[in-house]
Amino acid sequence: EAGVTQFPSHSVIEKGQTVTLRCDPISGHDNLYWYRRVMGKEIKFLLHFVKESKQDESGMPNNRFLAERTGGTYSTLKVQPAELEDSGVYFCASSQDRGGYTFGSGTRLTVV
Amino acid sequence: AQSVTQLGSHVSVSEGALVLLRCNYSSSVPPYLFWYVQYPNQGLQLLLKYTTGATLVKGINGFEAEFKKSETSFHLTKPSAHMSDAAEYFCAVGETSNQFYFGTGTSLTVIP
Numbered sequence: 001e002a003g004v005t006q007f008p009s010h011s012v013i014e015k016g017q018t019v020t021l022r023c024d025p026i027s028g029h030d031n032l033y034w035y036r037r038v039m040g041k042e043i044k045f046l047l048h049f050v051k052e053s054k055q056d057e058s059g060m061p062n063n064r065f066l067a068e069r070t071g072g073t074y075s076t077l078k079v080q081p082a083e084l085e086d087s088g089v090y091f092c093a094s095s096q097d098r099g100g101y102t103f104g105s106g107t108r109l110t111v112v
Numbered sequence: 113a114q115s116v117t118q119l120g121s122h123v124s125v126s127e128g129a130l131v132l133l134r135c136n137y138s139s140s141v142p143p144y145l146f147w148y149v150q151y152p153n154q155g156l157q158l159l160l161k162y163t164t165g166a167t168l169v170k171g172i173n174g175f176e177a178e179f180k181k182s183e184t185s186f187h188l189t190k191p192s193a194h195m196s197d198a199a200e201y202f203c204a205v206g207e208t209s210n211q212f213y214f215g216t217g218t219s220l221t222v223i224p
Binding site for chain 2: 003004006031033035040041042043044045048055056058059091093095101102103104105106
């Protein structure tokens with residue numbers, strides 16, 4: 001079984017630019033989550049999809065962040081325009097039940 | 113909201129020694145509890161989980177954790193550390209929602 005795949009693994013962009021992160025969950029997993037870890041801090045929840053619907057987006061920092069999940073399959077997280085404080089590692093996870101997530105390897109975003 | 117405290121951002125143990133990583137949480141309801149491990153340049157991997165039933169939970173790679181409701185703790189232990197255990201460990205707590213709350217992580221160093 002293929003795991004959760006995230007693209008790109010690293011991204012370095014300038015302040016004010018746009019970046020799009022992609023997550024491919026495990027096939028058949030209805031639940032997809034985005035989390036973020038800012039340097040040295042805890043991993044924080046951003047949002048949760050059930051299929052193509054946003055179940056909970058209470059963790060999204062502001063309206064510069066836009067998440068979509070096309071047809072209940074892969075998901076994208078767009079940051080526009082990026083700010084310095086957006087730097088961190090963005091994790092995607094998927095699950096079929098509440099027994100624990102399967103995480104991707106993360107995208108390390110650096111905004112300079 | 114939940115808070116998860118991992119005492120000690122860095123822990124060093126000698127190879128063969130006991131590993132003890134501490135995790136305390138704030139919750140008024142029985143939680144779902146998890147430990148994840150992140151090896152360098154990899155994603156978060158589930159070590160073990162507690163949902164219901166036996167409070168002593170065994171995970172992969174010889175790790176185990178015990179849920180102590182009275183102490184609101186879920187400490188991770190391993191009797192004998194291996195060099196390959198060097199990684200960052202995260203405690204996570206989930207409630208009735210699908211949102212998990214993570215601790216800030218503990219980086220484990222194993223000294224030969």
